Amino acid sequence: MAQTPHGSFLRHRGYRYLKLGSLLCIICILAYWAHDPADGPNGGSWLGYTLGTIGALLIGWLAWLGVRKRRYGSTMGTVKGWLSAHVYLGLALITVATLHTGFQFGWNIHTAAYVLMLMVILSGVFGIGVYARMPTLITENMGTSDRETLIDEILDINQQALKLADPLGPEVHRIISRSTERMRLGGGLWAQLFGPLPPGRRAIDELRKIVADEESAASAKVFDPQSSTVMFMAGELSQAKKRGEIAEKSRQLMELIGRRNALIVRVNRDIQLHAQMQIWLYFHVPLTVALLAALAAHVISVFLYW
Amino acid sequence: MRVLIRSFQQQGDQRIATERGLIGERLTIGRGTNQDVYTPDLRAALAHAEIVHDRRGPLLIAKSANGVWVNGTPVESAKLEAGDIIEVGRFRLEVIAVGGVPELVLGYEEKLSQAADLQARKASLKTRLGHTRLSLRGLAWGLMLLALTLGLLLPLFLRYGGSSAGDTPRDRALAQAGIRFDDSVWLSGPVSSVHRYFVEDCAACHETPFRQVRDTACLACHQDMAQHSDDTAMLQHPAFAGQQCTDCHREHNGPHSVSAQSPTLCTDCHANPDKEFAAAKLQPASSFSTAHPEFAPRIAAFDAKTGKFSFSKQRQPSAQLRETTNLVYPHDVHLNPKGIDSPEGKVMMQCADCHQPDSRGVSFEPVNMEKHCASCHRLDFDPDDPDRELPHGRPEQIQGVVRDYYYAKALQGGVMDGSAPAVVQQRRRPGETLPRDSARAALDWADARARRTMVDVFERRTCHYCHQVQRSDDPAKPWTVAPVNLQEHALDGARFDHGAHKAQPCSDCHGADHSKLSADVLLPELASCRECHGDTGSDRQVPSGCTLCHAFHIADSHHFGGPAKGVKPDDPVHGAKSAAKPSAPAGKPAAPQGPTK
Numbered sequence A: 001m002a003q004t005p006h007g008s009f010l011r012h013r014g015y016r017y018l019k020l021g022s023l024l025c026i027i028c029i030l031a032y033w034a035h036d037p038a039d040g041p042n043g044g045s046w047l048g049y050t051l052g053t054i055g056a057l058l059i060g061w062l063a064w065l066g067v068r069k070r071r072y073g074s075t076m077g078t079v080k081g082w083l084s085a086h087v088y089l090g091l092a093l094i095t096v097a098t099l100h101t102g103f104q105f106g107w108n109i110h111t112a113a114y115v116l117m118l119m120v121i122l123s124g125v126f127g128i129g130v131y132a133r134m135p136t137l138i139t140e141n142m143g144t145s146d147r148e149t150l151i152d153e154i155l156d157i158n159q160q161a162l163k164l165a166d167p168l169g170p171e172v173h174r175i176i177s178r179s180t181e182r183m184r185l186g187g188g189l190w191a192q193l194f195g196p197l198p199p200g201r202r203a204i205d206e207l208r209k210i211v212a213d214e215e216s217a218a219s220a221k222v223f224d225p226q227s228s229t230v231m232f233m234a235g236e237l238s239q240a241k242k243r244g245e246i247a248e249k250s251r252q253l254m255e256l257i258g259r260r261n262a263l264i265v266r267v268n269r270d271i272q273l274h275a276q277m278q279i280w281l282y283f284h285v286p287l288t289v290a291l292l293a294a295l296a297a298h299v300i301s302v303f304l305y306w
Numbered sequence B: 001m002r003v004l005i006r007s008f009q010q011q012g013d014q015r016i017a018t019e020r021g022l023i024g025e026r027l028t029i030g031r032g033t034n035q036d037v038y039t040p041d042l043r044a045a046l047a048h049a050e051i052v053h054d055r056r057g058p059l060l061i062a063k064s065a066n067g068v069w070v071n072g073t074p075v076e077s078a079k080l081e082a083g084d085i086i087e088v089g090r091f092r093l094e095v096i097a098v099g100g101v102p103e104l105v106l107g108y109e110e111k112l113s114q115a116a117d118l119q120a121r122k123a124s125l126k127t128r129l130g131h132t133r134l135s136l137r138g139l140a141w142g143l144m145l146l147a148l149t150l151g152l153l154l155p156l157f158l159r160y161g162g163s164s165a166g167d168t169p170r171d172r173a174l175a176q177a178g179i180r181f182d183d184s185v186w187l188s189g190p191v192s193s194v195h196r197y198f199v200e201d202c203a204a205c206h207e208t209p210f211r212q213v214r215d216t217a218c219l220a221c222h223q224d225m226a227q228h229s230d231d232t233a234m235l236q237h238p239a240f241a242g243q244q245c246t247d248c249h250r251e252h253n254g255p256h257s258v259s260a261q262s263p264t265l266c267t268d269c270h271a272n273p274d275k276e277f278a279a280a281k282l283q284p285a286s287s288f289s290t291a292h293p294e295f296a297p298r299i300a301a302f303d304a305k306t307g308k309f310s311f312s313k314q315r316q317p318s319a320q321l322r323e324t325t326n327l328v329y330p331h332d333v334h335l336n337p338k339g340i341d342s343p344e345g346k347v348m349m350q351c352a353d354c355h356q357p358d359s360r361g362v363s364f365e366p367v368n369m370e371k372h373c374a375s376c377h378r379l380d381f382d383p384d385d386p387d388r389e390l391p392h393g394r395p396e397q398i399q400g401v402v403r404d405y406y407y408a409k410a411l412q413g414g415v416m417d418g419s420a421p422a423v424v425q426q427r428r429r430p431g432e433t434l435p436r437d438s439a440r441a442a443l444d445w446a447d448a449r450a451r452r453t454m455v456d457v458f459e460r461r462t463c464h465y466c467h468q469v470q471r472s473d474d475p476a477k478p479w480t481v482a483p484v485n486l487q488e489h490a491l492d493g494a495r496f497d498h499g500a501h502k503a504q505p506c507s508d509c510h511g512a513d514h515s516k517l518s519a520d521v522l523l524p525e526l527a528s529c530r531e532c533h534g535d536t537g538s539d540r541q542v543p544s545g546c547t548l549c550h551a552f553h554i555a556d557s558h559h560f561g562g563p564a565k566g567v568k569p570d571d572p573v574h575g576a577k578s579a580a581k582p583s584a585p586a587g588k589p590a591a592p593q594g595p596t597k
Helices: A005-034 A045-070 A079-101 A109-142 A149-168 A168-182 A189-194 A202-223 A231-305 B114-124 B135-160 B168-178 B215-219 B264-270 B272-280 B369-373 B395-412 B436-460 B462-466 B526-530
Strands: B002-011 B014-023 B026-030 B048-055 B057-062 B069-070 B073-074 B077-079 B085-088 B090-100 B104-110 B296-302 B308-313 B340-343 B346-347 B468-470 B478-483
Touching: A005 A045, A005 A079, A045 A079, A045 A231, A045 B077, A045 B526, A079 A109, A109 A231, A109 B135, A149 A231, A149 B114, A168 A202, A168 A231, A189 A231, B057 B069, B090 B168, B114 B395, B215 B346, B264 B272, B272 B478, B308 B526, B436 B462, B436 B468, B436 B478
Parallel strands: B002 B104
Antiparallel strands: B002 B014, B026 B048, B048 B057, B057 B077, B069 B073, B069 B085, B085 B090, B090 B104, B296 B308, B340 B346, B468 B478
């Protein structure tokens, strides 16, 4: 994962923050191992208070990334450096906070804060995973074009198709008009995350039937042995020609709609990949805010009832 | 049907309306130029829809199989009401009025130009997560408010918002137990089972917010908790003076006891007691398994002059210790596996025949002559009357009983004793009164007989068998029996629960079956305890902290938080002056009380 440009923050400065985070974990584990409080390990021993303070400061600093990354003018380290530290120190926080609990859990605000913290970290780990994987998939899907251009093209094809369909009679127009209206790009949360239904084949199937009908009608009329008069034959011929044109144009329409549908699939795939890449933030950020609130409640309640 | 069509057009800032009236059977709508309402949008069919009028009012009928969008949904036909919106491509028809004159008033407007419509359609696409109803900000606010409300505000309100009634923690806890939502989300861990009954009343212990629990909270219930020592000078040492109850007793760590189990609490001082407390002359103890002093049982010695026992602690292997009991009792004879002679023949005795657990099962009831010995050790004194027995009492009492017995026998006559005077051997007739000199002779014989019996009882047989009997010169008390010291629980510094060791045979710890003397001290050695018990944390032995056997609060007169109960008036520390105010507030808990000597 570290080979992709998006994963490069993990290797920032020769894994400086991975080393720092590991060192923190090792120190905490050793201290916990050596410490033997009279009433068993818990958050209220001197080590418990120390680990709690480190944990709370870490949480505050980790949450500050949300502010720092918006401050483009800040000179306090690069955002890449901050992100690298955010990831590794965030992972080290699991050790610090778990040892702070002394493995005492219950149905209370203290454990709730701990669980929220774990959820924030897990969502962050998920975020690292998708940021490592999704950009490649997005590039594979979109190539050099971008979503805006493709959507413009789709809408343009719809316009073209309607124009092309208009002279081919109300039935073809109805088919194309319906198809343009039923087209789905993106949509609600579910549709974005798991993709909307792919474009149906109904329009193309209906067009194909018309093409088949018109073509058979055109050829049948030409060789109709029952035809008796030349004039009638001439009329029939022009009719047949017209029908052949309808078939030809409908065939073009089919191609147009097919091309459009391929574009819809690509755009929807792009929307889906982006949604999947960003959905973790909808957990990570609100859970962080909830964690800060729960942490405040934890600290206040613990010292209120010291 | 008469229809009024009101067309709106935007010209600069103004919206201009033009009206035209139509009369016909139907109103046609579509992209075809022949339509009554012309909607030039490629998405519309040439003949898109029409409106007819019947008794019930205007009715819209779709002419295209795709249907017509009315109020946001495609329909085949719809009865029109005022306010309905019909959308045809980028054209918008609004039903302004129905049922009057004219029957239908229709607003007509080109919503957007073709280019703008395309832009609007593009803009309405939901292609990003931000376009969905999922809102980062909303989620964050919602979760934060939830956490703050449940985790902080609600418990705060329950703590300070209401007034909890009741005088005792229990009353207040009961009053709070009725509240459905409680502040238990703040509980940092389960409260010990002893304090659980008032768990709802947090303020019972946490008296002042943001201040650690003080001893006053503990002493409100636990008055008269004994200090560790009665030595006032020692109690002023920082190891005691600066200590809080919570240093050893930690709450919210589970339902087990609040007493800390860590041995370091004791060994911090007791590993090297001479360092700080040399005056106490304590043996160092840092580990039960490896560094614990031998037992120092309380041993009795008898002072024959005063006739009293004195007791002293003696730290020696118990095999070398001898304790005066003033009793003859060889355990080995009684526990002989082949049995011991008794009036009923051979009897195999068990320890439990004499040593019966007390009601708590911790120790034993004292051995009792009547209950445990008398069935074999009969106190009979006259071979001619073996069923008659002496009481197990004081020598004077026994003297009286023996004399009375022989007086009565002599006066009754008929004694089969050739050496006795004739008057004693003669049988009496009913109602016969002895002449004075005969009676005198009979009583003299009785006195002599009683004297002989008592010498036999006290000095050769019955009493002499078990007791230390001394002949004295005092005619009122011709014999004295030395007082008996029944060995009791002799380890004063420790508790031992026999009930907890019920599964072990007695002989595992007590070498009674080889003991020939009652002076043997049959306490086990420390090594015998160490066979099973080890330091805390041991996984090969029973992990045994100091408090398994020893107590901390052992002082007799020095108490936490106030003067002791029932102090002696001459007590230098809690003398009459301090005892005069018994309801002194539990003020300075750990500080030593009273003036130092």
